[in-house]
Amino acid sequence: MGGVGPSDDDHIQKIEDNDSMGETEYKTNNIADMNDDSIAGIDRELEAMNVGEDSPLASEKMEVERQLGFEPDEKKKLPQFQINSNSENNKDAGSPPLTPRSPPHSPGNNHSDCGSNSYVGSNIRRASDLFMAVSVSAEVNKMKITELAVAAMEELTKMALGGEPLWRLQEDGKTEILNDVEYMREFRHVDATLMEIMKMVEVGNSQCLASLDSNSESELESEYKPLPQELGPDPLHTEASRETSHVRINPVNLVELLMDLKQWSLVFSNIVSKAIILGVLSSPGVEGKLDGTLQVMTAEFHVPSPLVPVRESYFARYCKLLSPGTWGVVDVSLENLFPYPSIKFRRRPSGCLIQEMPNGCSKIIWVEHVEVDNRLVHNIFQPLVISGFAFSAKRWVNTLARQFERFATLMARSTPTDSGVLIPQAGRTSLLKLSERMTRTFCVEISASTENIWMQFPLPGAEDIRIMTKYSTVDDPGKPPGPSVAFATSVWLPASPKLVFNFLRHENFRNKWDILSYGHAIRELAYVVNGEDPRNRVSIMEVIASPVLYLQESYTDSTGSYVIYAPMDAYALSIVLNGGNPDTVAILPSGFAILPDRPPTWPEGKESSGSLVTVSFHIVDGASSEDFIPPESLDTMRHIIMETVISIRMAVTSNNNPPKN
Incomplete structure (x- = not known):
């Protein structure tokens, strides 16, 4: 695992949202006859616009391995890992190609190898087609999209403000379920x-x-026309949810955040993999005035696991001042206007109403309503995803609330921690900004985004482990230069999300799962609490009698939990704590995403007894390159991820459990 330290670049690392998202190419009558030169011209225009560590419990460990689906180590030659090799070279080397591929589809293996770039070419063409449909045939399609957006805003308003019988309250007294019959009666x-x-x-x-x-x-x-036959015997599944909350921001600033692509992508980086604005159809033309703005977008939405396919869609986003102090921002898919052969995800009118409240606060009513094909979702995630909880409105609202908690912490005055450590204000700011970048990078890299070229691990018993190589140059901000490898998997654990989260985040238990900390005591040198929950914090961890230091952020809410960390050296940490530029510090985030194994729709007080835990590591590996991973590295990575998962499972299922609070 390579060391990290400051780099030479002073630029802030940001999510670049310049790639196309679609999976399948489609055509409209207006562009069916365009030649290659015309399409190439549109592509050039898009590009110019930037849219375009052995355990003494050996027998127990072996049993845990079997339950997790890992096969025992075998004394045999490991395969070489050749990336992007042609078939002739693979034959000569006697090793399988490492290329994005899908495992066989069967009832027992109902998932795909997500995140490959095998559709990049068609993604670009599809984005180009839509851009042409909007720009070349502006007078025809602009009117259609505008009418669709206005109708969508009306539907969103009714969906946000409606009560019984449109929405039915569940037994927990909090969760609302859409009455499909009433919806059809009202809106179709x-x-x-x-x-x-x-x-x-x-x-x-x-x-x-x-x-x-x-x-x-x-x-x-x-x-009542049936769905396209390309979907097979199973139709698109409908998910609908609604969530109401209050946030400390005035409506205008919140609307600006939602209508600004870069801000929206950064704030919701745990949900949005990437996004592009393909065109602005209408705008008041006055700076700071967003009423009536209509833009065409494409985006990918994800859950924190490479085993769950992203959801991608073309949609229009429309912003409207509905009444003094009340705004609406609505998204609606354009697939009905621009049909294409394979429809896997469609956004019905979704978005939020924002109402001005006293003391500079806003009341938000968020609605998510989609149609989606979930057949490629991995088996362990099926109950959570199909229930609608994984992509629910609550997740969007919780993310927004977290962002404003972080902002309040950033602006607050520095105070000593329980141990008496006082981080200077400038150092506090730099530490929080570095942690934010670490967390954002982790969320994007752990997803099945088409930009993440995840490949199935080429060793037996590791079918659910994904791996991808990366290469950074000295010009890449905040990353150690040279080759690095990310590898991840998702597993089910028979322990509550709260128990797993508290075990993973607490310094007293780190030496039970962290290979670099085995046999050492861990101390939390300093921390900054984000919000009211003291478990939501940014911490500096020290491995005593070892040069290892960690920056760690832990966060939990009702929809999921994260424990994200990155190893740092003392010099890099000193730069940050003295208020230096955090963007010059090179880090590679690793960590855990923890989700309940089923939606919490039972009476209050009863939580899920199982967890879906995604484990992800990103390490420097000088022996690897963009095109090749040696067998020794593969064996090391498999050992790291298996040992970590087994250690966590043994700890949280033993009689000596960590505290629940």
Whole structure:
């Protein structure tokens, strides 16, 4: 594991949102006949616009390995790992190619190798097509998109403000479920025959179905068209959720954040992998005035695991001042206007209403309503994703609240910690900014984004481990130059998310799972608390009698928890604590994302007894390159991730559990 320290670049690392997202190319009548030169011209225009560590419990350990699906080490020659090799070279080397590929689809292996770039070419073409549809045929498509956006804002307003029977409260007294029948009645054109069927389904009466006349089928077919056959026998699954909260920001500033692509992507980096604005269809033209702004966008949305495919969509985002002090920001998919063969995700009108409140606060009502094909989601994530919890409105609102907690902490006056350590104000600011960059980088790199070229680990018993190589130059800000390797997996653990989170974040237990800390005591040198929960903190950890220091951030809320860290040397840390530029400090974040294994929709007080834990490491490996990982490195990485997962599982399931609080 390589050392890290300051780099020579003084630029802030930011998420670059300049790549296209789509999976499948589509055509419209306006551009079907355009030649290669025309498409190349559009691509050039897009580019110019920047859119474009052995355990004494050997037998128990072996049993844990078996339960986790890991096969025992075998005395055999490890395969070489050749990346981007042609078939002839692979044959000569006697090693399999390391290329993005999908494992066989079967009921027992219902997932894909997410995050490959095998569709990059079609992504670029599809973005180009949409750009042409908006720009070349502006008068035709601009009107269609505008009408769709206005209707979407009206629907969002009703969805945000509506009560029973449109929304039904669950047993926990907090979670709301959308009444699909009422939604169809309210927002979709339904003929008389379909209305009767809906009523009978709602009351559980199917005896009268046979009495419908023979003309019903044809009428139903014309008014209620089936989904495209490309989706197979399973239709798109509908997810809907609503969440209300208050945040310490005035409505105008919040609207500006949502309408600014870079700010939106940075704030929601734990959800948004990347995003592009493909065009602005309407804007007031006055600086600071956003009322009526309409822009066409494309974005990827993710959960923190490379085993869950990202959701990507083209959509219009429309901002409107609905009444004095009340704003609406709505997203709506454009796939209905610009159809393409394979539809895997579609955003129905989703977004938020923002109402001005006293003392500079805002009340937010956030609605998420989507149609999605979840068949490629890994088995262990299926219950959580299909329930709608993984991409729920609560996750968006919690993320927003966290951002303002961080901002308040950044602006607050420095105070001594419990141990009496006082971090100077300038050092506090630099430390929090470095931690923010570490956390943001971790969230983006752990996803199945098309920019993350995840590949399946080429060793038996490691089918759910993903690996990717990266290479940084001296010009890459905040990263150690040279080759590095990221590897990750997701596992189910029979312990509550709260228990797993407290075990992983606490310094007293780190030497039970961290290979670099085995046999050493750990001390928290200093920390800064983010918000009211003392577990949400940025910490400096010291491995006593060792040169290892860690920067760590831990955060938890009702939708998930994170423990993210990066090794640092004393010199780099001194730069930060003395108020130096944190963007010159090179770090590679590793850590954990912890989710409940099922949605918390039971009576209050009862939490999930299982956790979905994603483990991710990013290390410097001088023996690897962008095109090759030697077998010794592969064996080391497999050992690190297996040993870590097994140690965590043994600790949280033993009788000597860590504290729950």
